[in-house]
Amino acid sequence: MNMSNLVRTGAGLLMPFVLVFGFYIVIHGHLTPGGGFQGGAVIATAFVLLIVAHSRETIRERISLGFLKNTETLGLMLFIVTALIALAAGIAFFGNWLVNTGSLFGTPVAFGINPGDLNTGGVIPIMNIAVGLEVLGAMSVIILAMLSVVRGDA
């Protein structure tokens, strides 16, 4: 089942904007409303957009299920490893071992009203990215799995 040329071109045009918006929500999760789950869900809708515009078979040829599952596993491992490093650093599980250290995401947060600095938050942005990867992988896998049941070609 293929949509018209208009729909396919429109989807292709919209695609980068949806992706950029999704990754923006993921990466700015510690500054503005949003976060890993929300951003990951937005990116997964871009995937749905592709499936709607092109057929499921075309998408399955271009993007392998293994790649999506790997993304999911990578996100989960990043999450749990970040939490475990806190134990190695001598603080409690899930402790924030990067905050206020001056290194990556380690700038102290300024007081008062300010636009916010991306380079703050310690492990929180890392966890957001991990959750974002996990959600975009998992949602895409769920969508593909559900579609395969509908078509009857599992």
Added chain:
Amino acid sequence: MFGDIPFIAAGILIVIGIVTIVTRHNLIKMVMGLAVVEAGVNLMLVATGYRDGGVAPIFTNAPSTDMVLPTVQAMTLTNIVIGIATTALLLSFVMIIYRKYGSADVRDMRRLKG
């Protein structure tokens, strides 16, 4: 009185959801009923943290006025995530059942009995 409206709405949503689950025979509609119950519980959670004239709880935007409570919002988000997982799982089950039985009517689901 005005402040109670969200709680009343949450109660109404929950009742609508439970009535849907009990009276409908289509499995998809029953899952929808469950989602409505969940929406009611979410509304209840968010409403507990609301305060009149409060602003969004963002640290770097914070003026020295009142904020709404962020904890319940975090709880609501967690419940939304859990809700998506449950709904996806339930709908996949319904799809498999439809493929195997040729029906999504709960009255045809009587193979397990006794």
Added chain:
Amino acid sequence: MIWEFWSANAPALLLAIPMLGAFATPLIGRMGKTPRNLWILLITALTFVTSAVLAVEVYTTGPVIYTFGAAASSAALVSDSGGIPVRIIFNVDAMSAFMALFASFVGMVAAVFSFPSGKMESGRDGYFALLLLLLVGILGMVCTGDLFNFFVFLEINSLAGAALVAYRIDKGVAVEAALKYAFLSTLAGLLVLYAVALLYGQYDSLNIAVIAERMQFGFLDKVALALLLTGLAMKAGAVPMHFWTPDTYSMAPSAITAFLVVASQASLYGVFRVAFTLYGLTLNYVTIGWFIIILGVLSMFVGVSMAIPQKDVKRLMAYHAVSQTGYMLLGVGVGLAVLGDPVMLESFGLTAMEGGIFHIVNHAMYKGLLFLTAGAIFYQTGTRNLNKLGGLGHSMKWTMLFFVIGALAIAGIPPFNGFASKLMIYESVFAFNPLLSIIAMVVSILTLASFVKVFHAIFMGPRQERYAEVKEVPVPMLAAMGILALLTVLMGIFPQQIVDLVISPAAGALVDQGSYIASVMGGL
């Protein structure tokens, strides 16, 4: 060095290890079947060791506090928080440690039993990942000291459990059972969450200890109590919310059924924690105690009377599981009903509670064993129908022996562990109300009758033509059943030692609301 690190972070590692194991399973699974099985064995064994380390710590030095994300994990209160714990806190007392210990043990046995997969190799990585996540859910539920966290782990428990029940699609019937289970669990979870919202709105905290300290037992608290008890009793499979148990337990793979018994008991733990620790003496304990007793007696009676006419061996065992849950509710309910009376509590209330709690672990052992033997029989014959089975005693001698041990234990015949805990319940409940004790004994006799029938139908009689090819199950399955059988016997021979060592501190921890609160709020 390593020991200190291990024991200091035991509550966190208890969750971190199975979570890491679950997330890495798809990667390890690519290397093949044997590395994957070794990985699962390693992870479950490490989890069991961690829970043992934690249990030793709790039983020797008292409740352990673990504050997630804090600079120092033992500090529940931050200096500028105004005396309110702000983070997620794990509060592991003797009861929690005891539950975690045997839950991780049964998880390990279930994993070992699942190694020989027969024809079902596809999707096996997902199966083990979900098994580990179910373990995470159970361990989190029993260890957490935070109500919302409890809800999250309850949902992990339900989701992983439901997906595992549907693992063997079986012409859609297993999926139907899983749908029922997932639907009810989600509804139960939402009831619990609503109650959590009510309590949070009242007391501005999610920590069980803080809420317990401030508990007023007003109207909204009563509503919250009703919602919590309904939701958790639904998940625990007590009458009248038991209708999902026979479907779910009979359709799930047998190792999963054995583990789901523990998952239900984690909800039962939730009922006890809510009644004793969250509300404690503020609630109308005589009424609630009698409510739990009546639930228990109904569960015992309905369960056993529904079990007798069953044709499907696992369905029959599932109804017996409902019936045995009744004993635990009865024992602990009697303890709750006399909570406010120190004399009665001392003379028989505590013994009744110890009996009920001892029955939880005994039930996990012998019922797990029985479900595993049913799984072994299904593995070799492909049927669970009692009318079709017969004559297996000739070819499956070890399975028959394990079945006999489990059956005698569930019927309360000495010297098996079921007898030890049932005797404690009979004696103490007799002092409370003789009628209840007599009902419990009658149910026990009916249970024995039912299992004699099953034994006869499966193992006795001449060797049958269609089962000529049947032989004993593979070694991992035998090992899993053997270790449960061994424990069933050992716990029956040395009941007093186990009760003194493990069970009475757990019962004491449930009754002692004050020290639970003090372990979090003690910094003040």
